[in-house]
Amino acid sequence: MEEYSVNRAKSEPKNGSMQATVIAEMRRRIIKGDIEPGAPLSELALADEFGVSRTPVREALKQLQTEGLVEIRPRVGTFVTIPSRREITELFEMKELIEGAAARLLAQRGRVPEIDLLERNLREADEAVERDDRERYAELVHEFHDLLVAGADNTKLQAHYRMLMNQLAYARLVMTSLSQPGRATQSDREHHLVLELILAKDGDSAEQVMREHVRASRRALLAGLPISGRHAGSGVASN
CATH class of the missing domain: 1.10.10.10 (Winged helix-like DNA-binding domain superfamily/Winged helix DNA-binding domain)
Structure with missing residues (x-):
């Protein structure tokens, strides 16, 4: 922007x-x-x-x-706005649906330019995880999900996704889930698996794994939230 x-x-x-x-x-x-x-x-x-x-x-x-x-x-x-745990959960339920659908649609499109960008993203993400550079990895997480949705080539889906990400304040919140032990490494593996299934043109499995990935991110996110149920700006989001 x-x-x-x-x-x-x-x-x-x-x-x-x-x-x-x-x-x-x-x-x-x-x-x-x-x-x-x-x-x-x-x-x-x-x-x-x-x-x-x-x-x-x-x-x-x-x-x-x-x-x-x-x-x-x-x-x-x-x-x-300070979203409650319930609001965050509901937003992630919608995120799961949207990104699962995006993975399925992208798998149907073949070798589009977004595929090359996703492959480059994962190479850089591997390096960031190896260095334990969470800040850089968080940026690459954001990019991965944006590329996935862009690759679906569906303007209505993209519009709903963007408003959803704004409500989650994605860039501000991603670090909370990454602060959970081992989450960055697991997140990186999940991204690789999603792309492998997309490349194999297995839309059903790509959607399923993408949805599981978003659910895993939500669990990590909620584990890092204050017990009160309101975050204090310390960052949480799907990764």
């Missing part, structure tokens, strides 16, 4: 494009974890930062609420 500096934001027209800029930038900050879960968001402060009136900021926050990234509490304020 393109990043917008504040200076660039201020130089753009104060119209619908400015509202889109605020949405994109705030979405990016929340997903990356630049703004912590539960943090309050001030319309006035954001309007001042972006050099606009409060109206485009208010509309941007409404859109982010629709996407599940912020919570607007009447007469209280606006806050970055």
Whole structure:
């Protein structure tokens, strides 16, 4: 996603494009974890930062609420969403369905460009696991899942997947599941198996193994969450 500096934001027209800029930038900050879960968001402060009136900021926050990234509490304020364990479980159930379907669809397509990119991704992932570089491996995990969905070549599936990943704040949350002992190594093996089945054009098995992989990621994720059932911004997501 393109990043917008504040200076660039201020130089753009104060119209619908400015509202889109605020949405994109705030979405990016929340997903990356630049703004912590539960943090309050001030319309006035954001309007001042972006050099606009409060109206485009208010509309941007409404859109982010629709996407599940912020919570607007009447007469209280606006806050970055903190998903509960139940909400995370439900989101992962949907993630399992979407990514399982993506694996099946990709297996039916043959040697498309995404296959080469997935093979390169796994080579780099193997190296990251060998170095115990969890930060780099987390980036490659994100890329693997994005490539899988892109390779399915289904725009509706991709749209639902992107909104789902935004609600999970994927980039911010992936490290919690990887912090579980042995999870990075097992995750890497699961990715390899999924791709082997895709290359074999075994759509049924590719879907099954992909769904099992997402379930394993969910178990690792929930094992790293606080007992209270609300995460505190320390990162959890499918890997």
